[in-house]
Amino acid sequence: MQTLHNALRSTLRYLRVCAKWLVLAALVGCLTGPLGAAFGLALSWANATRDVQGWLLYLLPVGGLVIVFLYRHFDPQGGGSTNQVFAAVRERKVLTLRTAPLIFFSTVTTHLLGGSSGREGAALLLGGSVSGQFGRLLRLNRHDCRLMTMCGMAGAFSAIFGTPLAATVFTIEVVNVGSMQYAALLPCLVSALLGVWISGQLGVAPTAFTLGATAELNPITLAQVLVLGILLAGLSIVFCELLHITPKLYTKFLPNPYLRVAVGGLLIIALTKLLGTTDYNGAGSAVIAAAMVGQALPWAFALKMLFTALTLGAGYKGGEIVPIFFTGATFGCAVAPLLGLPAPLGAALGMVALFCGCTNSPLASICLGLEVFGGQCLPLFALVCAVSYMLSSYFSLYHEQHFLHSKL
Amino acid sequence: MQTLHNALRSTLRYLRVCAKWLVLAALVGCLTGPLGAAFGLALSWANATRDVQGWLLYLLPVGGLVIVFLYRHFDPQGGGSTNQVFAAVRERKVLTLRTAPLIFFSTVTTHLLGGSSGREGAALLLGGSVSGQFGRLLRLNRHDCRLMTMCGMAGAFSAIFGTPLAATVFTIEVVNVGSMQYAALLPCLVSALLGVWISGQLGVAPTAFTLGATAELNPITLAQVLVLGILLAGLSIVFCELLHITPKLYTKFLPNPYLRVAVGGLLIIALTKLLGTTDYNGAGSAVIAAAMVGQALPWAFALKMLFTALTLGAGYKGGEIVPIFFTGATFGCAVAPLLGLPAPLGAALGMVALFCGCTNSPLASICLGLEVFGGQCLPLFALVCAVSYMLSSYFSLYHEQHFLHSKL
The missing domain is CATH 1.10.3080.10 (Clc chloride channel)
Known part of the structure; x- marks a missing residue:
């Protein structure tokens, strides 16, 4: 009787943790979806504008000075590198909230003025920072904030690229090669699926190509x-x-x-x-x-x-x-x-x-x-x-x- | 100069190991492909025959007696359970060669006489045993024999189901949940791809269904x-x-x-x-x-x-x-x-x-x-x-x- 009671209690505890993470992950998806979409749309706008307004290229050094100024004054430790978010996951540190606007502005500026760069590292920082801070706001412990950061990474990556599964697997696979963070699988996937759905609703087209030619398997x-x-x-x-x-x-x-x-x-x-x-x-x-x-x-x-x-x-x-x-x-x-x-x-x-x-x-x-x-x-x-x-x-x-x- | 020399030497050593595994994995694929195909075809024959010859069901107890006799006399420790191959991988033990004919015969017998069972656990044992023993024949060390066993598992699973990627990922994922055996990824994949190609040539149809209905992502x-x-x-x-x-x-x-x-x-x-x-x-x-x-x-x-x-x-x-x-x-x-x-x-x-x-x-x-x-x-x-x-x-x-x- 006592055993049955204990088993029931531990089952309920297990289910409660699962339910908690489904809710938190869904919230992170609802947070990073629009954010990722805004970032994606801003970058599309930046690239399209630069294509038409060729003179913007000449402002690249000025934009660079602004970026350096901002980072030196507001985030001298961080520096806006993708490594930051990996360190945050490994060391259970939460990224600062200012990481998000800094990387958003400086990445869009880089693209608008003709620098050659991507967006996924920036999306990881953006999502990781906002959702990690959201976890802190909810007074979650360090372990849970880490998982929140990961959900945010998957959600933002998915929202901007339109690839929920790749975003999820990347997040659980990349930090420690050889160790799969399976505990993060369901939460990251839920964030990623909601993220991509929301960004799709907001008009972000997923990265997709038709394979122009195939080859037989032999x-x-x-x-x-x-x-x-x-x-x-x-x-x-x-x-x-x-x-x-x-x-x-x-x-x-x-x-x-x-x-x-x-x-x-x-x-x-x-x-x-x-x-x-x-x-x-x-x-x-x-x-x-x-x-x-x-x-x-x-x-x-x-x-x-x-x-x-x-x-x-x-x-x-x-x-x-x-x-x-x-x-x-x-x-x-x-x-x-x-x-x-x-x-x-x-x-x-x-x-x-x-x-x-x-x-x-x-x-x-x-x-x-x-x-x-x-x-x-x-x-x-x-x-x-x-x-x-x-x-x-x-x-x-x-x-x-x-x-x-x-x-x- | 010395540093360059050392770097070159370690690079060459690295490449030599890669090349060794490509060759070994291809050989395992060529070994487990026909074996898996033979097993698959035998099981298809067994199921088709039983469908027509309903009286075969009455021989099930007799078939069972033969199976138990064979295992008690030839493999009392092993017993033909899927756990055996997992233990072989974890503990770097090579499965005995007789594991293969025993599981081949007893699985086909079980299907022919109407027992309800599958084939993938049997395929893992079949492929793992033959390729592990092949590694021993080549005088590979325990570590390498373990990888040979994994290649054999992937090759046979792939040959029989027609799913090379699932076979590969299953092999590197399943034994220790949370630790990905990435070192086995390329060798297992090569075995699996050759395995499925060979079994396809030999007339084994891959397990495939057309998804009869879809649903929108919302x-x-x-x-x-x-x-x-x-x-x-x-x-x-x-x-x-x-x-x-x-x-x-x-x-x-x-x-x-x-x-x-x-x-x-x-x-x-x-x-x-x-x-x-x-x-x-x-x-x-x-x-x-x-x-x-x-x-x-x-x-x-x-x-x-x-x-x-x-x-x-x-x-x-x-x-x-x-x-x-x-x-x-x-x-x-x-x-x-x-x-x-x-x-x-x-x-x-x-x-x-x-x-x-x-x-x-x-x-x-x-x-x-x-x-x-x-x-x-x-x-x-x-x-x-x-x-x-x-x-x-x-x-x-x-x-x-x-x-x-x-x-x-």
């Missing part, structure tokens, strides 16, 4: 995809190292952060004028879309890496993921035909596998491929991601990412 | 799926407990294993005759297919659980997964309309979520949903799996499955 295709994966693993190492080395070089030659960001802005202007194209400024969605139908310049990937490293290294803000999509898609598009694969398929595989190599999150990458390109050629996406994961060794975009097990 | 659908997930989590607890309690009851009342298996066989015969249908004997693929188009008896799920517990508890062999598919699909099909969801969608969600609740492998379950039903309604599959995972608590089909973290 040993020859597998071998071709394997080689493509090896090349993309190598490229991911180059990408990560370039993004780590550039800020060090900047700091070495230009110790003053204001001078650094201004020079960075001038370099972007000079390069843009030299090349006579704005393909490499901002998010570059048009170039990614062109790669998906098989059109890309063979050197586009290298230029995008350069633009992104110069932009982010100088102190401009935004994520690294959309530049990775650009780099991977254009590289894959250019290289695939040499391996006997259709260029559009190469672009799709390249985009996903470079993401995987840089972030070491193979399952999130496979989910991304699935949600962006549909279920076709899933085995090929899985293979290219697995190869890219294994051969990218312990290089990572995020120095706050820890590897719990050997990769081999 | 908060109402999400709430409906959430409730369905809660019910399926409860059902998974009942399923697991039933499968654990039945052998204990059998042993308590019938300590002699020969008597036990014979009585089990007689019970199956009696129940079959009492119900006047062979729906619950063997794999029951026709019933699963009917549920996928919205047709299932409301009590079918309960009878399948009973048949399976009586069959496996008595000492007959085979996996638990196909009975789980049957139970989940018929339950989902019957319950979904009460929640306002289309019955075929309920069947699909039920099949995948019961698998998730019983095996505690949410990502493999999502992959399974994807590979069996295509990419449609992916967010709903993810949600139902996440709910089923969280609410099934620490109940598990496998007592050799360990939980590394708290589920909450």
Whole structure:
């Protein structure tokens, strides 16, 4: 009788915790959905405006000075890097509330004025900060605030990209490679699903492409995809190292952060004028879309890496993921035909596998491929991601990412 | 110069290990592909033959006696349970070679004579044993033999179900819940992809259904799926407990294993005759297919659980997964309309979520949903799996499955 009573009590306690998290996660979804949507719409506006008003590019150094000023005065410790949110999750610290407006403003400014950056790192900071602080407001303990931060990351990522499953799996997979934060699975997914639904209602279109070409599953295709994966693993190492080395070089030659960001802005202007194209400024969605139908310049990937490293290294803000999509898609598009694969398929595989190599999150990458390109050629996406994961060794975009097990 | 030399050497060592595993995994795929195909074809033959030759059912007790005799004489320690292969992976032990013919023969016999069981547990043992022994033949160390066993599991699972990604993720996810064996990702995937390609060439059709109905992604659908997930989590607890309690009851009342298996066989015969249908004997693929188009008896799920517990508890062999598919699909099909969801969608969600609740492998379950039903309604599959995972608590089909973290 006593045993039955205890079992019933522990069952009820278990169910109460589940119910608590369903409610909290739904609230976070309702919070980060509109926020992510606002951020996504602001970035679309920024990119569209810059396309029309070419002169905005000349203001890039001025925008950079403002960004540096804001961070030095309001968040000197944080600095608006994606690593911040990883550290917050690992060390159970809550991101400050001012993280959110700072990253929102500085990322939109970077895109509006033609810096080359992404939006996902910014979305993670945005969602993580707001929902972590919301947890604190509800007087949750550190452990619960950590889970709130994760829900916010998934919700905002999902709202802005339209990929709820990839957002969820990324959040539970990326911080400690090899340890799945399954306790966060349901809460993050609920936030992500509500986030994407709300952002869809608010007019944010999900990132989605029709796979322009497919390939049959046979040993020859597998071998071709394997080689493509090896090349993309190598490229991911180059990408990560370039993004780590550039800020060090900047700091070495230009110790003053204001001078650094201004020079960075001038370099972007000079390069843009030299090349006579704005393909490499901002998010570059048009170039990614062109790669998906098989059109890309063979050197586009290298230029995008350069633009992104110069932009982010100088102190401009935004994520690294959309530049990775650009780099991977254009590289894959250019290289695939040499391996006997259709260029559009190469672009799709390249985009996903470079993401995987840089972030070491193979399952999130496979989910991304699935949600962006549909279920076709899933085995090929899985293979290219697995190869890219294994051969990218312990290089990572995020120095706050820890590897719990050997990769081999 | 010395540093560069060292870096080059460690890079080459890294690449050599990668290359070694690509070759080994491909060999395992070539080994387990035909084996899995032979097993799949034998089981198809067994089920088809029994459908025509109804009198075979009366031989079930005799078949049981043979199975018990074989296991008592040739593998008294092992016993042909799926737990064996989990223990082999965790403790870096290699399964004996005789595990393979024993499980092959006894599973086919169980299906041919009308016992209710699956094939996936058997496939894992089959693939794990042969490839682990192959590793030993190549004089690999214990660590490497463990990875060979995992490749074999993925290869055979994939060959028989036609779901390479689910097979891979299941293998790296299931043994220690919360720790992803990423080092096994690429090798397992290569084995699984080659396995499924070979078995396809040999005429094994992949498990695939067209999703008969879809639902729009909105908060109402999400709430409906959430409730369905809660019910399926409860059902998974009942399923697991039933499968654990039945052998204990059998042993308590019938300590002699020969008597036990014979009585089990007689019970199956009696129940079959009492119900006047062979729906619950063997794999029951026709019933699963009917549920996928919205047709299932409301009590079918309960009878399948009973048949399976009586069959496996008595000492007959085979996996638990196909009975789980049957139970989940018929339950989902019957319950979904009460929640306002289309019955075929309920069947699909039920099949995948019961698998998730019983095996505690949410990502493999999502992959399974994807590979069996295509990419449609992916967010709903993810949600139902996440709910089923969280609410099934620490109940598990496998007592050799360990939980590394708290589920909450």
